[in-house]
Amino acid sequence: SQKIEQNSEALNIQEGKTATLTCNYTNYSPAYLQWYRQDPGRGPVFLLLIRENEKEKRKERLKVTFDTTLKQSLFHITASQPADSATYLCALDRDNQGGKLIFGQGTELSVKP
Amino acid sequence: GAVVSQHPSRVICKSGTSVKIECRSLDFQATTMFWYRQFPKQSLMLMATSNEGSKATYEQGVEKDKFLINHASLTLSTLTVTSAHPEDSSFYICSAAGTAEGSSYEQYFGPGTRLTVT
Numbered sequence: 001s002q003k004i005e006q007n008s009e010a011l012n013i014q015e016g017k018t019a020t021l022t023c024n025y026t027n028y029s030p031a032y033l034q035w036y037r038q039d040p041g042r043g044p045v046f047l048l049l050i051r052e053n054e055k056e057k058r059k060e061r062l063k064v065t066f067d068t069t070l071k072q073s074l075f076h077i078t079a080s081q082p083a084d085s086a087t088y089l090c091a092l093d094r095d096n097q098g099g100k101l102i103f104g105q106g107t108e109l110s111v112k113p
Numbered sequence: 114g115a116v117v118s119q120h121p122s123r124v125i126c127k128s129g130t131s132v133k134i135e136c137r138s139l140d141f142q143a144t145t146m147f148w149y150r151q152f153p154k155q156s157l158m159l160m161a162t163s164n165e166g167s168k169a170t171y172e173q174g175v176e177k178d179k180f181l182i183n184h185a186s187l188t189l190s191t192l193t194v195t196s197a198h199p200e201d202s203s204f205y206i207c208s209a210a211g212t213a214e215g216s217s218y219e220q221y222f223g224p225g226t227r228l229t230v231t
Binding site: 034036041042043044045046049089094099100101102103104105106 | 117119145147155156157158159162204206208210219220221222223224225227
């Protein structure tokens with residue numbers, strides 16, 4: 001069956017360190033993968049999109065990698081700050097067109113000062 | 114990024130009544146909008162795809178007669194939960210597809226609507 005999985009355990013790190021979140025998928029062949037941030041009681045906010053032919057994408061302190069052989073994406077936040085504390089979701093377009101997103105369950109990140 | 118609004122942000126209703134949730138794209142035209150549902154500590158689950166001027170397409174297991182979707186204009190989609198029951202209590206979130214880049218779409222999500230059915 002098709003699955004998209006993130007580490008369900010909360011990730012607690014110290015301010016200034018790098019946070020690394022994992023997203024694994026099975027039985028999908030995604031043309032692209034997205035990462036979103038969700039704060040409690042709010043809708044997701046788009047962060048980054050990486051295509052299958054891209055190994056790595058960066059945006060300010062964020063970096064995403066995409067390994068289609070391992071069927072895995074890693075999401076890094078460098079020089080983390082308490083304001084980065086949130087739940088981070090990865091998502092695939094189920095049909096690779098039209099935007100019907102399938103989300104992982106999310107990883108809750110807590111950055112301590 | 115583009116802005117999507119939802120109204121109301123919270124609603125409490127009695128079992129058996131109907132509730133309408135509005136989703137608006139404020140600064141762009143969205144031919145396609147999506148409706149998701151999120152239960153506590155769970156991820157977003159796609160309910161349906163709303164297409165302007167045509168019928169919505171529903172995901173497997175979602176009752177189309179219970180969750181009525183109307184996409185009457187390029188900036189407004191509505192979700193009506195009919196004859197709501199306590200198990201319909203959830204966080205409902207809409208999204209709008211923005212600019213297409215090849216086969217990929219960036220989506221803009223609304224802030225969500227918390228529905229509580231008593």
